[in-house]
Amino acid sequence: MAKLSDVAAINPTRKVKKGEFVPFVEMAALPLSGRDISPSAVETRIAKAAGAHFQNGDTLLARITPCLENGKTAQVNVLPDGVIGEGSTEFIVLCGHDSADNDFVYYLCRAPEFRNFAISRMEGTSGRQRVAWQSIANYEFELQQPEVRRAAAEVLATLDDRINNLRQTNAILESIAAALFKSRFVDFDGVSPEDMQESELGLIPKGWRAEEVGKLVQCVGGATPSTKDETFWNGGLHYWATPKDLSGLQAPILITTERRITDAGVARISSGLLPAGTLLMSSRAPIGYLAIAAVPVAINQGFIAMLPGGALSPVWLLFWAQVNMESIKQKANGSTFMEISKSAFRPIKVALPPPDALAQFDEVAAPMLERIQNNERHIATLAAIRDALLPRLLSGQLRVPQ
Numbered sequence: 001m002a003k004l005s006d007v008a009a010i011n012p013t014r015k016v017k018k019g020e021f022v023p024f025v026e027m028a029a030l031p032l033s034g035r036d037i038s039p040s041a042v043e044t045r046i047a048k049a050a051g052a053h054f055q056n057g058d059t060l061l062a063r064i065t066p067c068l069e070n071g072k073t074a075q076v077n078v079l080p081d082g083v084i085g086e087g088s089t090e091f092i093v094l095c096g097h098d099s100a101d102n103d104f105v106y107y108l109c110r111a112p113e114f115r116n117f118a119i120s121r122m123e124g125t126s127g128r129q130r131v132a133w134q135s136i137a138n139y140e141f142e143l144q145q146p147e148v149r150r151a152a153a154e155v156l157a158t159l160d161d162r163i164n165n166l167r168q169t170n171a172i173l174e175s176i177a178a179a180l181f182k183s184r185f186v187d188f189d190g191v192s193p194e195d196m197q198e199s200e201l202g203l204i205p206k207g208w209r210a211e212e213v214g215k216l217v218q219c220v221g222g223a224t225p226s227t228k229d230e231t232f233w234n235g236g237l238h239y240w241a242t243p244k245d246l247s248g249l250q251a252p253i254l255i256t257t258e259r260r261i262t263d264a265g266v267a268r269i270s271s272g273l274l275p276a277g278t279l280l281m282s283s284r285a286p287i288g289y290l291a292i293a294a295v296p297v298a299i300n301q302g303f304i305a306m307l308p309g310g311a312l313s314p315v316w317l318l319f320w321a322q323v324n325m326e327s328i329k330q331k332a333n334g335s336t337f338m339e340i341s342k343s344a345f346r347p348i349k350v351a352l353p354p355p356d357a358l359a360q361f362d363e364v365a366a367p368m369l370e371r372i373q374n375n376e377r378h379i380a381t382l383a384a385i386r387d388a389l390l391p392r393l394l395s396g397q398l399r400v401p402q
Contacts, residue, residue: 002143004114008094008105010133014053014084022047023079025054025087030062030072032248033383035106035160036167037078045086052091055084057102061109061118061136064090065129069119075106092133100146103153104394111391114139144396151400152393159386166375166382170251173372177365181319184361185353204351214346217310217317220271221283221342222299225261232265238273239297240265243282246289252318253373254280254291255380266298271305273298279306279314281321283345285337288325290318294373304345312350315366316358320350 004010016022021044029041054060056079062072067090079085094109096102108114117139122129143149183189188196188205196203200210213219225232240261245254266273273296282289284302292314299305306317321328328348332340392398 001140003137004094004108004139004141005137007097007101007143008108009097010137011052011093012058012095014055014058014093016047016049016053016084016086018047018049020047021045023083023085025060025076025085025091027062027064027067027072027088027090030060030067030074031250032071034163034167034250035075035077035157036164037074037076038167038171038250039078042078042085047086049086051089052087052093053084054087054091054093055079056081057095057099059094059102059106059109060087061092061094062090063092063118063131063133065122065127068115068122068131071110071115073106073109075102090130092131092136098146100150101153103157104149107153107156107390107394108141111394113141113391142395144394148396148399149394152396155393155400156386156390159382159389163379163382163386166379167250170372170375173368174251177315177368178319178322180364181316181361182323184357185320185351186323199351201349201351205353207354209352210349211352212347213312213317213350214342214348216312216350216352218307219342219346220274220305220307222271222301222303222305223269224300225265225268232262232268233259234262236260236262236265238262238266239293239295240300241280241293241297241303242300243284243286243289243302246280246282246291247286249289249291251372251376252291253294253369253376254297255294255373255376257297261298269298271299274305275308277308277314279317279321280304281306283332283341284339285332285334287329287332287338287340288321290321292318292369292373294376304340304342311352311355312358313362313366315362315369318369319365324348 024043024045029037054076056076058076060074062068094105096105118131118136121135122131124130191205195206197206238261239257240259241257245257276295278293280291281304283304308314331344332338
C-alpha cells in the first residue's frame with residue numbers, strides 16, 4: 001500500500017516571472033471526460049505569479065465543486081517545450097516524482113476510487129466546496145511495480161492518443177467547412193463589384209435576397225415534463241437534451257445525452273421527438289452552444305431547434321449561426337438570465353443564396369460533418385474501453401499481456 005504523495009509531487013514548484021506573457025489555462029479549458037486541453041483554449045496573459053503553475057506532463061485536477069464531480073482532470077501536453085503555464089487557482093497540480101510515472105499519476109487521478117475519495121473530503125459552504133491538496137496526498141492505494149503500472153498507463157495513453165488524433169481531424173474538417181462557408185456566403189469571393197446589390201444586410205450578390213430565418217426553416221422549442229412523475233423518466237429510451245449536453249462537446253455533433261425520457265414524457269413536449277439532423281442552439285445563458293443531433297432527441301426549454309427539410313439545411317445553418325452568433329445574442333433579453341425567444345430569433349435576417357449555391361455547399365460540407373459524426377462515435381467507443389480498462393489495469397487486476 002502507498003499514498004498518492006509517495007508516487008506524485010503535489011503542487012510542485014514551477015516559477016514564472018511576474019509581468020511576462022505566459023500561456024494561461026482557465027477552468028473552462030479542462031475537458032469533462034478527456035485528457036487533452038485544446039490548443040485553442042490556451043490564452044496568453046501577463047503572468048501574475050499567482051495560482052497554479054505547470055509544465056507539459058503535469059496533471060491538472062479541479063478541486064472545486066462542481067468541476068471535481070464533473071471529472072475536470074487534464075494532462076498538460078499543449079505548451080511549447082520548456083515553457084511554464086499559469087492557470088486557475090482552483091487547480092491542484094500533480095506530477096510523478098519520476099517523470100516516467102506522469103501518465104500513471106494522471107490516470108490514477110481519473111480512477112473512480114480516487115475521485116470518490118477526493119469528493120468525500122471536500123469542505124466549505126454549499127456551492128463553494130473544495131478539496132485540499134493535503135487531503136488527496138493521503139489517498140491510499142495498492143501501488144504496482146514500476147514496470148506494471150507504467151505499462152498499464154501506456155495502454156490507456158495509447159487510447160487517449162487515438163482519441164486526440166480523431167479530435168484533431170474533426171477540428172480540421174470543421175475549420176475547412178467553416179472557411180468554405182465564409183468564403184462563399186460572407187466574403188462573397190469570386191463575385192465582382194458590379195454583381196453586388198444593396199439590401200437590408202448591406203451589399204449582397206445579385207439574385208440573393210434578405211429573408212427571415214423563421215420563414216426558411218421550422219424553429220421550435222422544448223419543455224421539461226414534471227421530474228416528480230416517474231412515468232416520464234423511468235425506463236425512458238429516447239434521448240432528452242438540455243444545454244448542459246452541449247457544453248462539453250468538442251465537435252458540433254450530439255450523439256448522446258445525460259438523460260432519457262419515455263413516450264409519455266415526449267408526449268408532454270409540444271415539439272415531440274425531433275429527427276436526427278436537427279440543429280440545436282442553446283437559447284438561455286449561456287446562449288450559443290450549437291450541435292447537430294446525430295440521433296432523434298427531445299429537448300427542454302433551453303433550446304431553439306431548427307429542423308431539417310426547410311429551405312436552409314441544418315449544416316448550412318450551423319455555420320451561419322457560428323458566424324452570426326454575436327448579432328444573435330443581441331436579440332436576447334431577461335432580468336434573471338439572458339434568453340433569446342423564438343419570437344425574437346425567427347425575424348433575424350439571412351442573406352438567402354440561390355438554391356444551387358446552397359446545394360453546392362451541402363454537397364461538400366455535409367460529408368465532412370458526417371465524417372465528424374462517425375469520428376465522434378469512434379471516440380465514444382474508445383473512451384468507453386479506456387474507462388472500463390482503467391481501474392482494472394491500475395489495480396493490477398488485469399495485466400497488459402492479458
